[in-house]
Structure formats: structure tokens, C-alpha cells
Amino acid sequence: MPESQPYRVLARKYRPQTFAELIGQDAMVQTLGNAIKRDRLAHAFLLTGVRGVGKTSTARLIAKALNCIGPDGHGGPTIDPCGVCEPCKAIAEGRHIDVVEMDAASHTGVDDIREIIEAVRYAAVSARYKIYIIDEVHMLSKNAFNALLKTLEEPPSHVKFLFATTEVNKVPVTVLSRCQRFDLRRIPADLLAEHFTKVVAAEQVEADPEALALIARAAEGSARDGLSILDQAIAHGSMESGGVTANQVRDMLGLSDRGAIRRLFGSILSGDVPAVLAAVETQHSLGVEPASLLKGLLETVHGITRAKAGGKVDPALSVEEREAFADWASRLGYATLHRLWQLLLKGHGEVISAALPQEAAEMALLRVLHAGQMPDPAELVRRLESGEVSAPAATPAAPAAPPLPPAVAQLPETPQQLHDLLIAKNAHRLAACFETARPIRFAPPEIVLSARGGVDAAFAADLEKCLNPKFGEDGPRWSISVVDGIGKPSLQDEEKGREAAARQAILESPIVAATLAAFPDAQLM
Structure with a gap:
């Protein structure tokens, strides 16, 4: 009875043995095939991409393609290695003497690279090319990279370098510039x-x-x-x-049933709070992580939005999912979908970092439910324009007094009228300074100002000179002084008070208060 073969995991058993079996990398295969046909092979290749997309497998396939001699032993480099000749078999089994595979994660030093530099001077023993495959090349030390540079730039004609890495940003640019780079894509x-x-x-x-x-x-x-x-x-x-x-x-x-996710999403849209809480509890009892639950809802919103925008249909979706997404897409507006996405995305981040993920998920979904009952901004504008709701009445600002005519006997009765008189006299600098002045006594033509309002005796003298009648004119003589004291609010203080009162009135209006409750990070600009 023949001895049974040891079990090999599927990832090793079904490793691509030809370029035809390499899925999702058609552009790279075409480029390599054309380079081999035209005899325009680079001396160094850099393969980068996320884990598991075929970087090391591609490097071994390139080694096969360059060293294949065909079933008859007389073939040349080809994009379709035969897989039956001795070089193909030896490379596939990892025993070819001229194909050296090194893990840079465990051989990071300059001494390991020095061995390669010494060996490249000698011709290949039995293969057409001597090939060095260095996996996770970004793990090499800085000195190791520097030692490799000269050899990498001008290697002997019988040597090819194949580098693979998941973190190409850690590879020095001096190395990148000496390699032909292939970015392997995620497989759909x-x-x-x-x-x-x-x-x-x-x-x-x-x-x-x-x-x-x-x-x-x-x-x-x-x-x-x-x-x-x-x-x-x-x-x-x-x-x-x-x-x-x-x-x-x-x-x-630990994934959630996609049908359960769709039912939960429907309960959210209908505002059924007990059904939403019951669904969350059911998924928790089944072992579904709260973050996974929120992620499923995010995928649902994304799928509906793509369906509404007419995007390419995901072939991995079931018929039921496609029909449900199309139905929701016909009933939900873009504003609602974008709002759901933002609320769920914020909730997902809170769940991941929360000390109580289950409770955080429930609170996030309740927030979505609450916000779902509010009209979007376009609806608010429509209701305001139609008169269904009225805008909050802001505290009206005190009307500015008209500029005083240049009559001599007319005196300003308020600080604002004096400010306007200064503007009428083109005394803009004095008017700007007077905005911060705090009057202790305002009984024109006598004015007493507080020194704490940013004015001084020089300002008082300039103000008197501007307001007092010129030689030969009749009119009262102004007396303006600056003393120490608190004084009344300045014109600037009064304006800030009016703005604060108007802002508070807006914040306390029902519509704005409800909007801020649903969107805690929102601000009134």
C-alpha cells in the first residue's frame, strides 16, 4: 500500500505554477510577456502589494520563465514555462542551485548581502540566469542596501534580482530607481x-x-x-x-447575517426603536462583534448609494441584496444616505475605541434613529419658505442714529450719536478710539471718560479740539476729561452683547436645538 502524502494547506497546494494561474494581475503578466518576447528584460524587478496577492509566487514564475528550456531541452525564455523540464521542476520544488531565495526579515545585515555580492561574479552552474529572490526586501538594514547598490545597478549579464515587499515606502529611493517596479493589485x-x-x-x-x-x-x-x-x-x-x-x-x-443586517437597516429607517434594540441584542447573543454590526450597516448604505448613482453592481452580491438595494435607492435621497453614512461611520469609530462596545453600538444606532426623524437642510429651507415654520427672531440691533447736521446748537444725546458726529466730521481715527471708551458721565458738552477704556488725556485733548467751535463761530465749549473709574459699557461692548443675545436666541430655537442634539460636533457659524 503506497504511503499517504502529508497534507498540504490549500494556500501552498494551489500556489500558481504558471502565469495563467495567477489571478488578477493581467497587466503585469502582459508587460512581462512582451518584455520576454522582445528580449528587453530588466536586470532587477521589484514586486510590491498587500499580503497574499502573489509577489513571491510571481518571482518564482519569473525565475521559471527565464530559465525554462522546454520539454525538448532547446527552448528559450518564455512567458509560458513548460513546467516539465528540469529547471522548471527544480525551481518549483525550491532546490535549484542557481535560484537563491533569501528572506530579508531574517537576513538583514551587510554580511548577508556581501555573500551575494561575492557570488554574483561567478556564472550560473546549470541555468541560463542566476536569480536572487529577496523577500520582504524592506527589512534590509541601511548598510545592507548601500552595499547592494553598485552591484544592483551594474550586475553581470547572467544575474537577475527579484525583490518582493509589502512596504515599498521603506525601500530607499536609490534602490527603487534601479528596479523595474510592478504593483500587484488587490484581487477583486x-x-x-x-x-x-x-x-x-x-x-x-x-x-x-x-x-x-x-x-x-x-x-x-x-x-x-x-x-x-x-x-x-x-x-x-x-x-x-x-x-x-x-x-x-x-x-x-463572527460575521453578521446579511439578511439580518438588511432587516436591522429597515427597522432604522422606519424608526422602530424596540426592533432595533432587539436586533442588536440578538446579534450580540450570536457572537457578532458590535463593530462588525456597524460595518455591515456601512456596507449596506454604501451599496444603496452605489445603486442610486448607477455604479457597477458588485457581482458578489446576492439577488436579494441587489433587489433590496435598488428598492431603497429609489426611495432614499442622497442627503439622507450621506447623513446615514456619516452617523454610522462616527458610531463605528466610537464602538472600536469604547470601553463598552455593545452599549456604544446601541447608543450610536439610537442617535441614527433620532437624526433620521429630522428633515434634511433642503427640507428645512422648503418649510421655512412655505411658512410651515418660522425662523427665530433675533434681538434687533439698535438702529444707528442718522448723522447730525452741522448745526451748532444741536448736541448729541447718546455716545452713538457722538460717534456718528465724529464720522460726519471725517474724524475716523477718533471715532474708532471712541468705540472702546467707557463713559463715566455723558452730559454734552461735558464728558468724563474712564481711563480703563483704552483712552488717555491726549485723546481727550484731540476730541475737544475736534468738537469745539473754531474762532468766530458760536457754540458750546466742550469739556472732556479722563479719570480713573469703571464707567459704563463702551459702544464695542454693547455691540458684542447684542451679537451674543442674537446667537443665543438662534441656539434656543427648536429646530436648531434638535439639529445640534443629533450632530454634537456641529457648530453655528
Whole structure:
């Protein structure tokens, strides 16, 4: 009886062995294929992207493509390596002597790079090219990068460098400028779900399409993460059914049922407070994290907004979700959707950082319910214009007295009239200074001002000179003095008081008070 093979996890078992099996990276494959056909191969490649999108796999595929000799042993570099010749097999199994793979996370020093520098001088033993694959290259030390620069810029013709990194911003620009860079994209959820369908078929495992869609979303564009989750989901499935169901995946990942999310969203829109609180409690008892609940609601609002805007339909959505999103999109306005998004986004952030996440989720949803009963700004304007509601009456400012005519016998009766008289005489500097003056006694032509109002004896003298009649004219003689004392409010103080009273009247109006209660961070400008 043959000895059974040890189990390999799906992420290793289904690692791409050809460029055709590399999903979601068509642009890069086309560029490499054209470069190989035209014999325009760079001496160094930098592959960057999030984890699990195929950086290291792509580096090994490039090594195969450059060193493949074909089934007959006479082939040249090709974008479609045969996979059966000795170089292809040796590279796939990680035992080719001319393809050196180094993990920079555990070989960070200049001594490790010095070994590479010494070895590149020697020709390849059996392959067409000697290839160095350095994974997580950003982990190299500064000295190691500096030691590699000269060799990286002018390597021997038989040497190729392949770098892979998840944090390209940590790679020195001097290294980036010496490499041909490829940014590997996140893999779309629909492509991942399609790939997982092929994997479960090869594994002879039954899986619900909805379950595979959930796993594809949870993978966040990473094929390796998705295959690891799928591996776990297959193990999580019952021995009797041997399959993967959507409910099992939700239980395993702590995800909320998307149908329950839609029902909760409907309760929020209808303002049903008991139903919302009951739904939150039910999801909590099922083990759904409060942050995951808010995230599901955010995804719902986003999906409805995209449907309303006529955006591309997410192929990973079920038929029920598409129909529900289309129905809500026809009934909800953009202003309402944007307001729901902002409120839920704020609530999600509060839940993540809250000491009591469950309570924070309930309070956030109650705030959404309260705000949902308020009209949007456009509706408020319509109601104001139609007379359904009236704007709050602000405290009217004291009307400015008209400028005094240049009659000699007429004296100002208030500080404001004196200020206007100074303006009429084009004494703008004195008028500006008088705005801060605090009168102790105002009985023209006698005025006593407080020294605490920012005026002094020089100002009093200038004011007397401006107001007293000139030689040969009849009129009262002004007497203006500045003494120590508190005095009455200045014209400037009175204006600030009127503005504060008007602002307070607006804040206390019912509509504005309700708006500020729903949006605590809002401010009256």
C-alpha cells in the first residue's frame, strides 16, 4: 500500500505554477510577456502589494520563465514555462542551485548581502540566469542596501534580482530607481470567489456560493488569506454534510447575517426603536462583534448609494441584496444616505475605541434613529419658505442714529450719536478710539471718560479740539476729561452683547436645538 502524502494547506497546494494561474494581475503578466518576447528584460524587478496577492509566487514564475528550456531541452525564455523540464521542476520544488531565495526579515545585515555580492561574479552552474529572490526586501538594514547598490545597478549579464515587499515606502529611493517596479493589485472579490469555486471542486467539497462570497469578502483582496479561511471553513464543516455553508462561515468568522443586517437597516429607517434594540441584542447573543454590526450597516448604505448613482453592481452580491438595494435607492435621497453614512461611520469609530462596545453600538444606532426623524437642510429651507415654520427672531440691533447736521446748537444725546458726529466730521481715527471708551458721565458738552477704556488725556485733548467751535463761530465749549473709574459699557461692548443675545436666541430655537442634539460636533457659524 503506497504511503499517504502529508497534507498540504490549500494556500501552498494551489500556489500558481504558471502565469495563467495567477489571478488578477493581467497587466503585469502582459508587460512581462512582451518584455520576454522582445528580449528587453530588466536586470532587477521589484514586486510590491498587500499580503497574499502573489509577489513571491510571481518571482518564482519569473525565475521559471527565464530559465525554462522546454520539454525538448532547446527552448528559450518564455512567458509560458513548460513546467516539465528540469529547471522548471527544480525551481518549483525550491532546490535549484542557481535560484537563491533569501528572506530579508531574517537576513538583514551587510554580511548577508556581501555573500551575494561575492557570488554574483561567478556564472550560473546549470541555468541560463542566476536569480536572487529577496523577500520582504524592506527589512534590509541601511548598510545592507548601500552595499547592494553598485552591484544592483551594474550586475553581470547572467544575474537577475527579484525583490518582493509589502512596504515599498521603506525601500530607499536609490534602490527603487534601479528596479523595474510592478504593483500587484488587490484581487477583486468576484475573481476570488470564482477561484475558490475551482478549488472546492478540485477538493471534492460542496460549498454554497454565498459561503464562498463571504470568504472572498473577508479575504480583502488576498488569495492566500482567502485560501486559509477556506481551509478553516472546510475543517469547520460537519462530518455528515462535508460541505461549507454560509451560516458556518458566519459563525466561524463572527460575521453578521446579511439578511439580518438588511432587516436591522429597515427597522432604522422606519424608526422602530424596540426592533432595533432587539436586533442588536440578538446579534450580540450570536457572537457578532458590535463593530462588525456597524460595518455591515456601512456596507449596506454604501451599496444603496452605489445603486442610486448607477455604479457597477458588485457581482458578489446576492439577488436579494441587489433587489433590496435598488428598492431603497429609489426611495432614499442622497442627503439622507450621506447623513446615514456619516452617523454610522462616527458610531463605528466610537464602538472600536469604547470601553463598552455593545452599549456604544446601541447608543450610536439610537442617535441614527433620532437624526433620521429630522428633515434634511433642503427640507428645512422648503418649510421655512412655505411658512410651515418660522425662523427665530433675533434681538434687533439698535438702529444707528442718522448723522447730525452741522448745526451748532444741536448736541448729541447718546455716545452713538457722538460717534456718528465724529464720522460726519471725517474724524475716523477718533471715532474708532471712541468705540472702546467707557463713559463715566455723558452730559454734552461735558464728558468724563474712564481711563480703563483704552483712552488717555491726549485723546481727550484731540476730541475737544475736534468738537469745539473754531474762532468766530458760536457754540458750546466742550469739556472732556479722563479719570480713573469703571464707567459704563463702551459702544464695542454693547455691540458684542447684542451679537451674543442674537446667537443665543438662534441656539434656543427648536429646530436648531434638535439639529445640534443629533450632530454634537456641529457648530453655528
